[in-house]
Structures are given as structure tokens and as C-alpha cells.
């Protein structure tokens with residue numbers, strides 16, 4: 001049974017007993033939001049991070065969700081990606097494909113992975129261009145107060161140092177105001193990583209109907 005805490009007006013904190021409970025609640029949460037979005041807009045635009053989040057979404061591949069969710073209406077995006085080939089073990093796209101997308105009937109052309117055949121800067125520009133087209137057609141919603149995309153759901157796993165979507169605490173990418181997608185240099189040294197020191201990140205200016213940040217520590 002989850003405990004609900006509202007530390008401020010900035011959202012709601014739910015604390016679960018164990019990982020299984022989190023995964024069950026997360027699957028319900030996503031399925032409900034998908035249903036509402038498809039009913040209201042005809043689409044469900046979801047942005048994913050990499051990391052532990054993806055295995056937590058695993059229950060979506062099982063009954064009843066694999067049959068009840070309207071997968072054909074899903075449009076899938078990445079909140080961040082590493083600058084590696086799509087078949088590289090560190091690719092966030094590969095992680096989602098292997099553990100989730102290959103197990104449910106999503107439409108391949110609705111899966112918007114980040115281009116791995118160009119430089120990080122070019123890939124960031126291209127991703128922003130694609131997003132702008134999808135916002136124009138309202139496949140991805142638009143914010144009421146700016147022209148920024150408004151996803152139906154942005155799901156972000158949070159690393160132990162508080163980073164989400166390759167946005168590390170105090171990184172200058174957090175001050176970015178104009179671009180929707182940015183390539184950034186890795187500036188942190190405390191982690192050993194095998195991939196290139198640049199990551200794409202979708203910026204804090206993005207909007208969503210719902211943003212859920214799933215932290216790495218679940219138990220009380």
C-alpha cells in the first residue's frame with residue numbers, strides 16, 4: 001500500500017513498500033493515462049528515460065495491459081540518449097526496445113529514436129525538427145503558454161545524485177531556455193561510463209500532462 005506525501009504544491013510523493021508494488025502501480029498509472037489521452041486527443045505521446053525505469057515498466061508486457069492498452073496510438077520519444085549506436089549495450093533505445101517495445105504491438109514508425117548516424121549536435125537538431133513537425137500536427141500536444149511540446153507523459157528515472165535524463169545537478173544545460181533538445185558534454189567525473197562524453201537531453205522546458213520521476217530508492 002502506497003503512502004502519499006505532499007511536501008509542497010510541487011507534486012505528490014508516493015512511497016511504496018517494494019519494487020513489485022511500484023511496478024504494479026506504474027503499469028496502472030501509465031495504462032490509465034494512455035486511455036484518457038487516446039480518448040481526448042487520439043494519441044498517447046510518451047517520453048522515456050533509460051536506466052532502471054524500463055524494467056519497472058515490464059508489467060505492461062503482461063496481461064491485462066498487453067491486450068487492453070491501445071498500443072497503436074502510442075508515440076514514443078526519448079528524454080535522453082547516449083551517443084552510441086542503437087545496438088550498443090548502453091543505448092537507451094536498445095534498452096527500451098529489448099525490454100518493452102519489442103514485446104508489445106507498438107507501430108514501428110511511431111517510435112522516435114534519436115539518430116545514431118550523425119554527430120550529437122546534428123542529432124539533437126534533427127530530433128527537435130521532428131518534434132516541431134509532430135507538435136504542428138498535434139500528434140504531440142502543445143503547451144498553453146509557449147510553443148513547447150506537451151507530452152501526455154514524461155517518465156524519468158532518477159539517479160542517486162539526483163540526475164534525470166542526463167541532466168546532472170548544476171549542469172549548464174539546465175539553464176537552456178530556447179532549444180528543445182540539446183547535445184551536451186559530460187562534465188561529471190564521478191561516474192565511469194563507457195560511452196562518448198556527450199549526451200542528448202530534452203530540456204526542462206518540456207511540458208507534459210504528467211511527469212513522473214521514479215527514484216531509485218523505493219523502500220521506507
Ligand SMILES: O=C1O[C@H](COP(=O)(O)O)[C@@H](O)[C@H](O)[C@H]1O
Pocket residue numbers: 049050051052053080081082092156157158159160163164165166216
Ligand atoms: O544515465 C542515466 O541515468 C538515469 C537514471 O538511471 P537509473 O538507472 O539510476 O534509474 C536515467 O534516467 C537516464 O536515462 C540515463 O541516461
